[in-house]
Amino acid sequence: MKVSLFITCLSDAIYPRVGEAMVRLLARYGVTLEFPPIQTCCGQPAFNSGYWNEARTTAKTIIEAFEDSDFVIAPSGSCTGMIHHYPKLFENDPAMLDKALALQSKTYEFTQFLVNVLGVTDVGATFRHKVTYHPSCHGSRLMGIKDEPMALMTRVKGLEFVPLPHAEDCCGFGGTFAVKMSDISGAMVSEKSDHVKETEAEVLVGLDMACLMNIAGNLRYRNEPVKVMHLAELLYEGVR
């Protein structure tokens, strides 16, 4: 069984520790991840900005990278969601459409794979901190990832979970939105940080490094001492 890691460009370039945590955590269950080096970016920035020809170019690279994988696992609901958009992207190209559908059906976000496929909810971790959770929009709304992270977090020993007020509100990232509409995005992320601060949590956890980079960047700008982690990091931290 070939299980491939889709690291996503952001975690590859800026947050390799997330990929490492995933690899080490899954190895504990005998799952060896394989890493096709030709992979790049899912193409979401181009897709969401309306540049579908450009999005197709990178999508083809991703499709090729994972062609003979049985499972593709990514530490991001949003990039996984983008792969789930590939069939729309290739709706007028029958040969590519088949490949896009095949990739869609085998691509999972990290917690989906861990909980729904492997059936793991208790990784045996201990993490003695006050933690809050931001459910990223694409993961929770479009991919339906709601119960999986909660199932994992509630079973971590010592973890004190504090719900994030208005958790379902977008953090304001939105890819190129944060650049094009920087002041609206800034207002949104500032509000999100206010809510994080209200929880008095030591750690903010999530499933998408893009959103977390946005919130962490704002928290740091405001000198708020909240640690920001991907859930894979937290779980691995708790078992090592």
Added chain:
Amino acid sequence: MSHGAKGGATVKERAELALNNDFLRKAVKFTTERLKNGKLQAMKEHGNWEEWRERGRQIRLHTIAHLDYYLNLFVENARANGVHVHFAETAQEAVDISMAIAERVSAKTVVKSKSMVSEELHLNAALEKIGVEAIETDLGEYIIQLADEPPSHIIIPAIHKNRYQIAELLSEDAGETLEADTKILAGYVRRRLRSKFLEADIGMTGCNFAIAETGSMVLFENEGNARMVTTLPKTQITLMGMERIIPSWADLEVMATLLPRSATGQKLTMYMSGITGPRRSEDADGPDEMHIIIVDNGRSLQLGDPEFQELLNCIRCGACLNACPVYRHIGGHAYGGTYSGPIGAVLTPSLNKNIAEWDDIANASSLCGACYEACPVKIPLHDMLVYLRRRKVEAGHSNKLEDAGMKGFATLFSKSGRMSTVLKLGKIGQKFVARDGGIRLKIGPLKGWNTYRVTPTLPKKSFRQQWATLDAEIREGLKEMSPDIKRRMEQAVQSRKNGGTHGHGHS
């Protein structure tokens, strides 16, 4: 150029005005949150919300797919009830028809209940030009009419104003100082409108739903003003978007369940009126003459368009506005059109078929999908926003700088080697600007981002650079997979072969 837009040519400029207006932001946040929570509570109490939501969607999908049939049926029945039915292809035609009726009955004043279509037509200004006074009788509409502003919310037109601002406007209207107390203010408007209702020559309404099987029109309201408008004046004109149709009264049960709950969290609005024709001899009240103007104004452009036809399913509840985090911060006027929020961002360019002019409002969204989640008939607005952006690019109206950037993106990310080269350059470049693992520079492309954030620096080694070492270490100490996990993985592969899916999809 943005039609009817105040305070700026682009959504960015208009948004900036709103972002710097604390009164507006507080007022909008306060009310949208109240409405959003009301809806969530109502959904919970209802118990089978998702099921009814799907029924609502199916009714709308079916009706719009057979709109020609149901429109015909509606018109036949309405005419049989004694209603004068008119068709207006454009806003101007609808205005002309309304003005001709007003002139024929020598109208001096028109009392109006809330109608978004009337706002879309800019009818009040047109009536004023021929010397007919139009008076808005919905409290919120009355307030924005005094302020000479377009509505900033589909159901709460004056959502952007707090009660002190409203008291100021009404005091000026009254010629005396009114206390900023909701009861006092509403009491003043009620007294003032009473005489207007009694002397008006025409009552003008919108239409929430038009029932094809009996040719009836249905109005939902909370203030009772629409009842006054439809019973007191001798002539009634109803403005109706051509997509307002539903087949039957049985379908109204579903809509009446979805609309008030989605709009305000109410189980039912205070008044729901079903009107089937003008006053009959046995009726105590009602207009002697009733007109329905069915307005197209760009709606039929969506018919047959697989990406946008579902726009016509909208029941104008405003739930997407209340759920939208962008709307909460910038309010309705920033959208620049009659309709605001996520539905407005899609509806305005679609109805006007001028993507080039209106493209910027499609960019005022982080694509978070809260609108779709809130929509009682599941219109995929977040997808439509992307389609609009794509159509803009395809039509050649995109920003040239962005074109170049996206071409560069595709070149870079189509080959992993190129991506690695850029990362290497980035690591060299950041040495000059990074402090304590962060970049705070506010110039160039980082200006907007770094006004609110510190940018993280690139680590010494990317994931792919660490991979060989990590992989070797993992393989050395690898555990054997448990039979249970192995079985589950095989099952997942098997169910996939049988057509099973996971995640994604609009349901």
